Amino acid sequence: MNKQKPVILITNDDGITSPGILALVEAVKDLGQVIVVAPDSPQSGMGHAITIGDPLRLNKVHVFEGEGVESWQCSGTPADCVKLARDKILHKRPDICLSGINHGANHSINIIYSGTMSAAMEAAIEGVPSIGLSLLDYKFDADFTVAGMVARDLTQRMLAQKMPPHILLNVNIPIVTKETFKGMKICRQANARWAEEFEHRVDPRGKDYYWMTGKFIFMDKEPGTDVDALNEGFASIVPIKIDFTDLKMKEWLESEWDL
Amino acid sequence: MNKQKPVILITNDDGITSPGILALVEAVKDLGQVIVVAPDSPQSGMGHAITIGDPLRLNKVHVFEGEGVESWQCSGTPADCVKLARDKILHKRPDICLSGINHGANHSINIIYSGTMSAAMEAAIEGVPSIGLSLLDYKFDADFTVAGMVARDLTQRMLAQKMPPHILLNVNIPIVTKETFKGMKICRQANARWAEEFEHRVDPRGKDYYWMTGKFIFMDKEPGTDVDALNEGFASIVPIKIDFTDLKMKEWLESEWDL
Numbered sequence: 001m002n003k004q005k006p007v008i009l010i011t012n013d014d015g016i017t018s019p020g021i022l023a024l025v026e027a028v029k030d031l032g033q034v035i036v037v038a039p040d041s042p043q044s045g046m047g048h049a050i051t052i053g054d055p056l057r058l059n060k061v062h063v064f065e066g067e068g069v070e071s072w073q074c075s076g077t078p079a080d081c082v083k084l085a086r087d088k089i090l091h092k093r094p095d096i097c098l099s100g101i102n103h104g105a106n107h108s109i110n111i112i113y114s115g116t117m118s119a120a121m122e123a124a125i126e127g128v129p130s131i132g133l134s135l136l137d138y139k140f141d142a143d144f145t146v147a148g149m150v151a152r153d154l155t156q157r158m159l160a161q162k163m164p165p166h167i168l169l170n171v172n173i174p175i176v177t178k179e180t181f182k183g184m185k186i187c188r189q190a191n192a193r194w195a196e197e198f199e200h201r202v203d204p205r206g207k208d209y210y211w212m213t214g215k216f217i218f219m220d221k222e223p224g225t226d227v228d229a230l231n232e233g234f235a236s237i238v239p240i241k242i243d244f245t246d247l248k249m250k251e252w253l254e255s256e257w258d259l
Numbered sequence: 260m261n262k263q264k265p266v267i268l269i270t271n272d273d274g275i276t277s278p279g280i281l282a283l284v285e286a287v288k289d290l291g292q293v294i295v296v297a298p299d300s301p302q303s304g305m306g307h308a309i310t311i312g313d314p315l316r317l318n319k320v321h322v323f324e325g326e327g328v329e330s331w332q333c334s335g336t337p338a339d340c341v342k343l344a345r346d347k348i349l350h351k352r353p354d355i356c357l358s359g360i361n362h363g364a365n366h367s368i369n370i371i372y373s374g375t376m377s378a379a380m381e382a383a384i385e386g387v388p389s390i391g392l393s394l395l396d397y398k399f400d401a402d403f404t405v406a407g408m409v410a411r412d413l414t415q416r417m418l419a420q421k422m423p424p425h426i427l428l429n430v431n432i433p434i435v436t437k438e439t440f441k442g443m444k445i446c447r448q449a450n451a452r453w454a455e456e457f458e459h460r461v462d463p464r465g466k467d468y469y470w471m472t473g474k475f476i477f478m479d480k481e482p483g484t485d486v487d488a489l490n491e492g493f494a495s496i497v498p499i500k501i502d503f504t505d506l507k508m509k510e511w512l513e514s515e516w517d518l
Contacts, residue, residue: 047309049304055468168505198315244500
């Protein structure tokens with residue numbers, strides 16, 4: 001591996017053959033030594049799952065040979081890919097980890113369900129500056145032009161500058177063209193949730209089953225959220241913490257509870 | 260359902276037949292109307308996974324009949340169980356959600372890999388006060404006596420008092436007896452990580468595979484963490500936030516980056 005070039009680890013949760021990861025490779029491949037380690041099948045909704053009860057497979061593949069990029073597919077989750085990449089392929093920390101580009105939004109509360117963000121979070125835990133990137137278009141043949149520009153811009157910034165440890169960005173890109181794109185905005189995570197309405201069906205053998213469906217409920221009353229920025233045509237950037245302690249609630253409990 | 264009694268939703272990630280969930284049911288069954296909705300098989304390490312690409316099964320079972328408690332098993336993840344319980348069984352928010360008692364620690368960084376905590380987090384997102392409970396003993400036949408006492412004490416407190424919205428507690432219990440137990444302590448999440456060392460093996464057909472193994476690395480230098488409390492023989496209580504925005508990093512980016 002070339003010692004001068006920064007090592008860029010790329011992964012995703014839609015699987016190694018998805019157009020989104022190809023768009024990401026193309027956007028940054030000249031910025032460093034790119035290595036792709038990604039799931040061999042789609043992993044959407046996997047949250048921060050890791051594989052502890054099953055063996056993991058890891059195989060070198062030729063998916064990105066045309067791009068001059070080394071790639072590996074893994075039978076595990078996005079978080080597994082990051083862990084395996086470091087231990088079995090890179091044998092050291094990459095300089096940056098990029099996850100995506102996801103087909104579909106990961107703003108607001110979606111971060112906790114997102115395999116894309118869990119891979120980026122896993123890298124951040126290991127002290128690697130990382131970015132999860134998601135395009136608000138769920139379509140397989142979505143246009144990743146603006147998302148690729150954003151990925152490239154942020155990667156250049158993060159490789160050029162000394163970053164604080166554990167920097168982790170949740171980046172979402174609206175459905176815009178180069179012409180209608182308003183730029184990037186630093187935001188906070190919007191307060192929102194999904195209201196599930198499971199659709200009941202009966203299988204051919206007469207047994208019940210359910211499909212998860214849901215309605216997005218935006219509950220935030222203050223400005224400055226990622227959802228606001230996206231609605232205005234900006235790409236949203238939310239820096240994410242790994243310490244989940246609720247310090248305000250901690251204070252409340254300490255004053256209210258006599259333990 | 261009895262209108263006077265608070266509704267207590269119980270779930271876990273070790274599966275509906277694990278001793279830990281039975282210990283939890285036994286500890287709180289007289290405090291309200293208990294309903295169990297839990298995975299039909301072990302889901303450890305599932306993080307906040309949800310099932311969107313597959314249909315879900317949900318069946319009433321007689322597992323807790325002897326306890327006088329209604330129970331359902333679900334083919335999905337812990338987070339799926341909480342979502343389905345509300346939409347298809349309770350048709351309203353429970354008064355409290357308890358997840359566990361997990362066989363094994365979920366302190367510090369483990370929270371992000373934990374199916375136990377993801378179920379509790381899912382409930383908290385929906386505005387239900389919730390507790391994830393984990394015993395530091397991985398053994399199937401672990402002694403849940405003290406963990407049950409802690410579960411009962413906290414459930415009583417949370418049902419008796421008006422709680423702030425989105426209250427979510429990550430509770431871990433050390434391996435102690437009633438006699439050596441020091442009590443409960445409100446803490447913050449320790450800074451720690453896992454260093455993975457995947458064990459390489461070759462299957463009978465000559466193909467490589469890997470088992471995830473790892474070493475826990477404690478990196479915190481200040482007192483007041485959950486790991487400290489557990490080492491001293493206390494049960495640790497960490498209140499958890501659902502907004503993951505890193506406000507300090509947000510300020511840093513706003514001052515450093517000209518977007």
